Amino acid sequence: MITKHNLSTDSTQQGHDTVLKTHTNSQQLVTGTLALSVFTAVLGSLEFGYNIGVINAPQKIIEADYNATWVHRHGEPIPTGTLTSLWSLSVAIFSIGGMLSSFCVGFISEWLGRRKAMLINNLLAFIGGSLMGLSKLCRSFEMMIFGRFIIGAYCGLASGLTPMYVGEIAPTSLRGALGTLHQLAIVTGILIAQILGMESLLGSEDLWPVLLGLTVVPTVLQMALLPFCPESPRFLYIVRCQEHHAKSGLRRLTGRLEVGDMLAEMKEEKRRMDMERKVSILELFRSPIYRQPMIISILLQLSQQLSGINAVSCTSLTPFCSYLQLFLVERMGRRTLHMLGLGGMCISAIIMTVALALLDSVPWMSYISMLSIFGFVAFFEVGPGPIPWFFVAELFSQGPRPAAMAVAGCSNWTANFIIGMCFQSVAELCGPYVFLIFAALLLFFLIFTFFRVPETRGKTFDQIAANFNQHSAGGMMDMDLDKPSTELDYLGEDSIN
Incomplete structure (x- = not known):
């Protein structure tokens, strides 16, 4: 018989193991x-x-x-x-x-x-x-x-x-x-x-x-x-059940002979997958477990394409901004950087609109317009550019991840196609004020990110999925807070209380 004390001890030990794994991974x-x-x-x-x-x-x-x-x-x-x-x-x-x-x-x-x-x-x-x-x-x-x-x-x-x-x-x-x-x-x-x-x-x-x-x-x-x-060890172990090949891939990728901690994480993820049916694209929207992360993934993709970046032709600056983002993403977090990018683009779009509207009467506004364009592109590369592409991979466990990537990718391409087909006509109709439309969209995506998008920095795939399981019936996820990250941790916390 499992007592509350034993369950609490097991969950506490699991918490220590998780900390140890995180510390090991950080090295x-x-x-x-x-x-x-x-x-x-x-x-x-x-x-x-x-x-x-x-x-x-x-x-x-x-x-x-x-x-x-x-x-x-x-x-x-x-x-x-x-x-x-x-x-x-x-x-x-x-x-x-x-x-x-x-x-x-x-x-x-x-x-x-x-x-x-x-x-x-x-x-x-x-x-x-x-x-x-x-x-x-x-x-x-x-x-x-x-x-x-x-x-x-x-x-x-x-x-x-x-x-x-x-x-x-x-x-x-x-x-x-x-x-x-x-x-x-x-x-x-x-x-x-x-x-x-x-x-x-x-x-x-x-x-x-x-x-x-x-x-x-x-x-x-x-x-x-x-x-x-090497092939993805997660794919080899979780999907193909090839533990030997998965271990070999992990050793090659990490340079370590002992990869038991990483394999244990995959085993836990596979255990959860084995308890679920195969996830189809329709089930991503029907299941309350996947619905919220799926909506987040789609809107993050839309925030990239509907930001107005394709309307601004200025890419000479973007690789350097991307290099900066490479160092910031693990320090500031995905959610923070995405919000910073969206907010900066929104302000830049408003300044750009004002500058373009006054360009004929105030010639020096051309410099303000140029600076706002640089700012618009730079903030894009800080947040909406890179963040949506790998956020989907972090929000879903191994089972639903391929279907989620397919839906998110299709959303991105569809928005890209719509902007490509419609922007020229809308720009001719609205003139310089077309960027106010993008500013409004950016503000919407900023508010959505603040209230609905969780922080995934430093979380394992299993921890992220577990948090969605626990909070699927609620509102905003608390993944960026110091909350328990597995079902056993929640049970253990209850037993302690």
Whole structure:
């Protein structure tokens, strides 16, 4: 018979063990295998960013090539409306590809595993890059458009697979810092694309196919390096029940022979999973356990795309802000940084609106406008840029995580597509006051984050999931407070009282 005293003693001992595990994890060093694995994974993020930025610089040259192709086929210049439609399709179909493929992240990552899924996904990038690179030679804008769709499908999968893999292989104490590398690689890819897209480099009439085809370079590099990276130990143990391979992966990633504490954490998570049925996308919304973290994940993704960042073209500053965020995320916490970013963007958007409205009558407002743009982008890279991408991986345990990543990724891509299709029309209607719309949205997301988004810094996946289980019937989660973090701890606290 289990007495209250025994239960209390067990829970107290478990608390001591948790503290010991956290202390051990805090001493975790970045091994060569961990660094290689993270670097290899975020090559997909680099390619994602490259394909976001690569299409903008040579727009006029590519449109001229579309016209030349039309003349070659029909003997007359392309109608203006047709050219506009073809170019809009060339840009928007990238988001459509990402939107559709992001829904497959959960299925593919469970079927193939995280590492093999990234490896197979590179085939899409190779096909898409080849189609775009050869479109001028083949006089086919259809190849260009289809290539953009295929590369968008690649990016949709990469946007889910990369943070999932990095989040699962990273030790708890480094998970936030390593998670920001996904966004850092994205903005670095955008910057590289914009630099190479200059007319003096590859953005010329003859070399723009090379500019688009260069997307296969990180693809080849990632395919060459992935075989040297271990599969996610969490996936191997919790999903595939391969304890031996999971231990081997943990030893390679941590450089430690004794990994029992980490394996114990996975065993507890697997025990919880075995008590649950397989989680589908519909059950994420139906179950009160998952509903709240799912709503949080979706709104965090929307806070990124509906922030107005795509309306501001200024990426030369963003990699440096991302480097700063790399060091801040484990010191200040995810929730704090996200709120700081949202608040800073909201203020910057208001200042930007005022500056643009007074630009004609007050010439020096151009300097205020420029500073507000820099501030807008900098605050984006502090919070809404990187935080949503890896927050989803932290809010869900191993079972529902793939489905949650799929839904969150699709939400991100859908919002991206809507902004891309609608912003120009809204901007023409509202003029400089369009940024007040984004300011209002940013304020809403700031209030939501303050009241609903928990802090996950320093928490294991199991602790985070346990807190949602306990607070699913309540309002705001208290995960950032010194509350018990497992069911046994709650029972133990009751027995003491």
